Every structure is written in structure tokens, then in C-alpha cells.
Amino acid sequence: MAASKLLQAGAKADPGSVVTVAMDVNRKERVVAVPLELKRALVKSKKAARAFDALSYSHRKQFADWVAGAKLPATRVRRAQEAIPLVLAKTHPI
Numbered sequence: 001m002a003a004s005k006l007l008q009a010g011a012k013a014d015p016g017s018v019v020t021v022a023m024d025v026n027r028k029e030r031v032v033a034v035p036l037e038l039k040r041a042l043v044k045s046k047k048a049a050r051a052f053d054a055l056s057y058s059h060r061k062q063f064a065d066w067v068a069g070a071k072l073p074a075t076r077v078r079r080a081q082e083a084i085p086l087v088l089a090k091t092h093p094i
Helices: 005-010 036-043 046-054 057-068 073-089
Strands: none
Touching (some): 036 046, 036 057, 036 073, 046 057, 057 073
16 A cells, blocks of 8 residues: 555554555545525425435535535526436436
């Protein structure tokens, strides 16, 4: 396994050294901050809301970031509305 110089220094290991590594599984649920505009659009369609909740964390985050990334409020509203059929079709916004 490759390790950065920072990890090597922290382990007091030199390149080529053999080290023992312990890894833990992170079981914390990752929560996506859904923008208000997307929340409002999902409230109007229960089917879309269920489909959105069933998406993986990465896909929910992609939709949320796409909507929230718009500079103008009107663009965020438009993107949120455009997201509904994409969520139902299980496609991606980008």
C-alpha cells in the first residue's frame, strides 16, 4: 500500500519499510445538505422524494451540489424543477 510522506513520518517509517496497519469501518450515516429549492420540489412529488431518498449518498450529493451551485435564485429553482424527472429516471444532473 502506498503511503504519503506525511503518513510515513507519522509512522516513523522509511520508504520500503514494513508496517502494520489497523483500519476501522466508518459506519456513520453521511447526510446530504439538501438546498431549500430542491426540498420544495421534492415535497411536490412523493414518488420523486422516495426515489431521491433511495439514491446513494454520492448521487444525492451530486443533485444537491448541482442545485446549490447556481448563483441566481431563479437558476436554483429551475435546476430543482429539472432534477425531479432526472431523479425519477435515475440519471445524473451532470
